[in-house]
Amino acid sequence: MAEYGPPESNRSEGLALLLLVSGLAIWVGGFAYAASALQVILAAVGIALDLGSVYVFYQAKVAGDAERAARG
Numbered sequence: 001m002a003e004y005g006p007p008e009s010n011r012s013e014g015l016a017l018l019l020l021v022s023g024l025a026i027w028v029g030g031f032a033y034a035a036s037a038l039q040v041i042l043a044a045v046g047i048a049l050d051l052g053s054v055y056v057f058y059q060a061k062v063a064g065d066a067e068r069a070a071r072g
Helices: 007-033 036-071
Strands: none
Touching: 007 036
């Protein structure tokens, strides 16, 4: 049977997925539909959300690894 990480880690992974998808949608949508000045702003916000998602994914992995190590 599959073993999942702690609930805190799973919630963090869900938040990270939300940030990743939102960031991609914002910067790709900005390039596709926005005026030139707004493109830069939306791209910066989207990339910041994507980088934030990488950080949250990393923190969730660290929490999951710590929980599995504590269980033995």
